[in-house]
Amino acid sequence: MNAKVREVFTLRGEALKLGEIVGQGGEGAVYDLAAHKNHVAKIYHRPLEQQRIDKIRAMGKIKTDSLEKLTAWPTGLVCSKDSKPIGLIMPKISGRKSIHQLYSPKSRRTDFQRVDWRFLTRVAANTARAFAAVHDNACVIGDVNHGGVLVAQDATVRLIDCDSFQVSYLGQQYLCEVGIETFTPPELQGRSFSGILRTPNHDNFGLAVMAFLLLFMGKHPFAGRYAGPGDMPIWKAIEEYRFPYGANAAAVGMARPPSSPELAIVGPRLAKMFEDAFSQKGTSAGRPVARDWVAALAELEANLKQCSANSSHWSLGSSPCPWCKMEGATGVPLFSTVVPAGGATLFDIAGFQRQVDAIPHPGPVPTVPEKNVTPDPNALKLKGHARRTNFRAGIAAAVVGVAGLMMTQIWVLGIALGVFLGLRGFLNRDSEAAEYRRMAGEAATQWKNAQTTWMQRAGPDAFDRQKTVLAGLRREWDILPSKRVARISELERNLRQAQLHRFLDNFEISSAKIESIGPGKKQVLESYGVETALDVERNKLYSVPGFGPKTAQKLLNWRRSVEARFVFDPSRAIDPRDIAQIDQDILGDRKRLQAALILGLEQLKQTRAQILAAREHSRPEMERLRLALDQSSANVAAISG
Incomplete structure (x- = not known):
């Protein structure tokens, strides 16, 4: 156009x-x-x-x-x-965002805060409702993709790009001839969509993929580790029914990605639905339909329970909590901190502090003690070999040299051959000793790297930092009364400026006659917070679209003309509205600090829970690496003894 x-x-x-x-x-x-x-x-x-x-x-x-x-x-x-x-x-x-922004913990931090697994479950159910509405009216979405689903902060869903849907009307089929391979069912993978009549069963595959992405922290159901040769891209895994979370995963050479939750976290009903949707049975006999997902997801949400260690974790109550386990392994918070609803102004700061003080410090990072190990028997056989090797190699070299001078004698050749074979034995043992030293170096590097990560995740530093943040917020809270007194004193010292500001704030731009500033520009100014003469400041005007130096100067000139009419009255007391504004500001600070303190307390609890989870779930790996280090050190000590 x-x-x-x-x-x-x-x-x-x-x-x-x-x-x-x-x-x-x-x-x-x-x-x-x-x-x-x-x-x-x-x-x-x-x-x-x-x-x-x-x-x-x-x-x-x-x-x-x-x-x-x-x-x-x-x-x-x-x-x-x-x-x-x-x-x-x-x-x-x-007022909505793409459903893609909800998939992974990182992607939803900006646009979707205060989100837990209940919210994700509700969004999945509402998405299924939208699919059902399309199918009920003899239409097929066809091009299922996350760009076509928009989500609001209340978890409601709207489908967009509807003009690409496949539509049936009076016996005529208007096809959808596009699609994205990561949402395309096995039976359509690798085929051109041109001329293909799509069915609701094709959509049902894409819906299952979208529900899985929501419930499993953005992990695609066909992205896994393949045990066979070559690569296994998602489209190919879909085509070959290689679902790495299913009961048949090992048989098809697939395994879940590291630190990913098990299929069982959604309960047996939904687990079976995912299995059916991603299996050959789903292609031939039909996949779970949209209304099946609505019912099952509603049941899942109704049965979720809050984790006792981390208030932002909701699951079916399995032990251990799948999200604590995942956070302990990855160090990545999966959900936003949940702030309990509370009063606006009345806040027991002393009682709050008692809650903070009652949270036990996680203590120093646990040490992983050295292991008392016995050197490898093969290493003991090499004991002392390192000291003897150079001497014996020299003797052997000398003998070989003499043999070279006496090559005409056949018996000497026999001696030389014997010496050579003996030397080769020593050299072989040198090679074995070098391998032990290489393994020791590799074990030391792995241990050093693991120690760094262990200190970061299992150490108390994050807990201590959060306590420091809370202490700073508490200090801000304590000085609020003195802050109010200071601001009123400042008003008394700057009475002239306070009267001037009040005077300027009475002159609204919308009712003023200003050259080149018509109704349209006034509306733009109002949209950018420039409503009265008090708001007219050069830097503020330059941030408003369409207000360059010339237009801005006209407004500044108008403000000066208004200001010229101001008359200061020193006998006038502080305007009650100014005091009311201070009280309003202090109340705002109080609300802000109350929310920040409550949030900080929850984050302190969660930080402690994450540290303890990291210690529990990472300890076996640390002990394994410690044992590998101590064993390799003992082996090297043995061959050097």
């Missing part, structure tokens, strides 16, 4: 004024609609084929309440002035 064209039309000829671009992709751009706040227009880059036009018309006719609630379902065509369809109208979806 020509960027200068800002007006389009509905099929009935109603004019639609395009607003700002809110999104853009390979197919087209999405625009706000000035007169339709809840809808947007998607304008395609290329002229629409008749097949696409007919499909969009059909989608408008089969729209239902469930589709409207759970998807961005097209509602009609958009035409140019010559009545040629160039796009479509669809609901505006805002």
Whole structure:
């Protein structure tokens, strides 16, 4: 579409004024609609084929309440002035993020905070509900991918890019001819989607993949370790039914990635559903359908229990907690800290401090003592060999030299051969000794690296740092009363400035006549927090789009003209509104500190739990490495003795 064209039309000829671009992709751009706040227009880059036009018309006719609630379902065509369809109208979806942002602990930190496993389970169930709505209306998503699912902070889900769905209407099939291999079922892997009639069973595979990604911390169900030769990319593992979390994993040469949870964490019902969805049976006899997932995921959420050691961990109550075990092995926090709901202003700081003091220090990092080991028997056989080797090698070399001078004598050749064979024996033992020393060096390096990680994860430093943070927050809390007194005293010292600020704040830009500043620019200023003469500051204006030096100077001149009318009255007391503002600010600080203290206490508990989990789950590996180091050291000592 020509960027200068800002007006389009509905099929009935109603004019639609395009607003700002809110999104853009390979197919087209999405625009706000000035007169339709809840809808947007998607304008395609290329002229629409008749097949696409007919499909969009059909989608408008089969729209239902469930589709409207759970998807961005097209509602009609958009035409140019010559009545040629160039796009479509669809609901505006805002305040949501791609489901991909929820998969892994790292990716959800920015856009989804306060998230635990219950939330992820709910999102998976709501995604299944949206799939069910599509299937109930004789449609197939086809191109299942995480870019097509948007999630809100309340875990509700909306499907987008609906114009790519496969649609059935009055016996006509409008196909979906695209797809992503990581969500494509085995029976379609490696095939062109052109002309293929997709089925809900194909979607059911993609839904199972998406649910798995949510529940298993972003791990793809077909990404695993392959025991056979060559690589095993995801698409190939899908095609060959190599599900590394299943009961048949070893038989197909697959194993779960390190530090990944077992399939059993979702309970027997969901575990079987994943097995069925990713098996040959799923291809031939059908996979679990969307409504099966809704019911099973709701059951899972209803049975989740909070971990006694870490309040952000929710699971089926298995012991040990799968998330404590995973965090102990990886050192990566899997979920956001949960802040308990509490009062706004009343806060027992003394009682809070008692809670902090009651949390036991994890103590120093446990030592892994040296092991009392016996040298390898082969190493004992080499004992003293290192000292004797050089001497004997010299004797052997001399004998061989003499033999060279007497080569004409056959008996001398026999002696030389014997000496050579003896020397080779000594050299072989030298090689064995070198191998023991190499193994000792490798064991020492592994132990040193493991010790560093052990100190970081199992040491008390993170706990001590969190205690320091809490102590700093407590100091801030304690000085709040004196902070209020200091600010009121500052008002008294700066009474003139306080009166000036109050005076300037009474002059609103929206009602002022300022050269070159019309209603549009005033609205922009208000959107950027510049509402009164008090807000007019050069640095603040330069951050507002469309306000360069000349336009900004007009506003600054207006502020000066207002300021020139100010008259200071030293007899006036401090404005009660200024004191009220101070009290409001102090209350805000109090709320902020209360939330930070409660959060800090929970983080302190979780930090301690993570340290103890690291000690428990990493200790066997440390002991193994310690034993390997001590054994290799004993072997080297034996051959050097």
